Amino acid sequence: MLTPADVRRLADRLGVRPTKTLGQNFVIDHGTVRRIVRVAEVGADDVVLEVGPGLGSLTLALLPHVRHVTAIEIDPTLAEALPTTVSEHAPDLADRLRVVTADAMRVAEIPGPEPTALVANLPYNVAVPVVLHLLELLPSLRRGLVMVQAEVADRLAARPGSRTYGVPSAKAAWYAEVRRAGAVGRNVFWPAPKVDSGLVELRRRPAPSASASREQVFAVIDAAFAQRRKTLRVALSSWAGSAPAAEAALRAAGVDPSARGESLDVAAFARIAEQAPPRPES
Template structure:
């Protein structure tokens, strides 16, 4: 099996009349070693059904099929989606039956019939966080994932409480999964070459927390909307005033003088639960 190299990527793009666009966040990987590194870092099981978002010209798709996994590729660009089965048939005909292609937006397609267990993708930088969180919220079959994102986004997704870059993406991902940094990817392996570094983020889905996700996420959003303020002030609008915010925080065992960046996802869950309990009729 041959993977796509720099010349293959450019020739394929030229044949399809594809010009990478910033609007779709298209930066195609053209280095076989890199895509094999991504697949290794994903720690896939033999029976994993892989969801790949934004397969582009098929570099990572071929590496996933080479590994032996079934792949469901979701591609928003119709010409790329139409060409992917042909590329796979040309480079690895023995694995062509393991590929399913869905043309559409990953934020809108229905994956219920596919039941993917792993997300492995080179995600467009501008939609990386929404895509990951949306899929974790709507695809209960997902067990693990490995995504390539802008290095800055990788740092945010994997940050812990107290970190300068800890914020909404960090806490919301922690609601669903345990995340880890899984390596850097140099800009030189992409065409066109992006002006930022990329990073790999791996995650393992956990059992979750006892609580209302929507209510917990509302607390998280409120706390980080004014991240420099104390929780007593930042959650005032959410709770119905600073005194109400203080009462809820103290009842949840959280110091009202702390800031959102100092709290764990468990803390936010307790705050949301305490407010819900306080609203229940006595």
């Protein structure tokens, strides 16, 4: 694995200066990367998708434990350097790595074997859309462990009725059981961010509706939280076409029209989507 001195030396050699634009904070603590690999519970049969490998600290920790790592890196300088870094530090494992130079939020396919696990230190500003995009794009992902800003971790893993429950919580729950898997201090990074981080575990589960699509359910979630303090009868009136139509759909779904979106789990949002009023033909 890379020592803190290795990380700085490699960055100097490449002329890399971590940027806020790309959310670059490189992990320099051996204990943290070992902990991530352990908590992720990846094994010899796993194909890991890593997003934002940076200089390679987590990549090098993963490679001895899994069959293959596909690393998606948006920075072309870092993407080009990563195979060389792995060859220098773990030459016997270099053939287990494939690097894809791409934006993880826009990638449409992943070359190579189908990923079974997502393990990543995600940039804070894009963590939620990246997680949701990859879970939708890759049904083969059965589980994940991501390190994100503590506030983002709270939102992803929040339960209905809590202060932090919202759109990210409900949408992530469409795909997976989500829970906080530990806290991470800011001093394990270079440069140290101004906020703490958290680990979030995701375990894939069946979609909560067989008849309503993801798009239909997400439309209900978006409408419900667009007017968070309004009752669902009011908040869903535009979605349903009118407040009375929203009330009818809610009652048919077994949901109190005077409830608010923050009180519903994803299964309830799915039941509402299943009662969507027919749209008039244009």
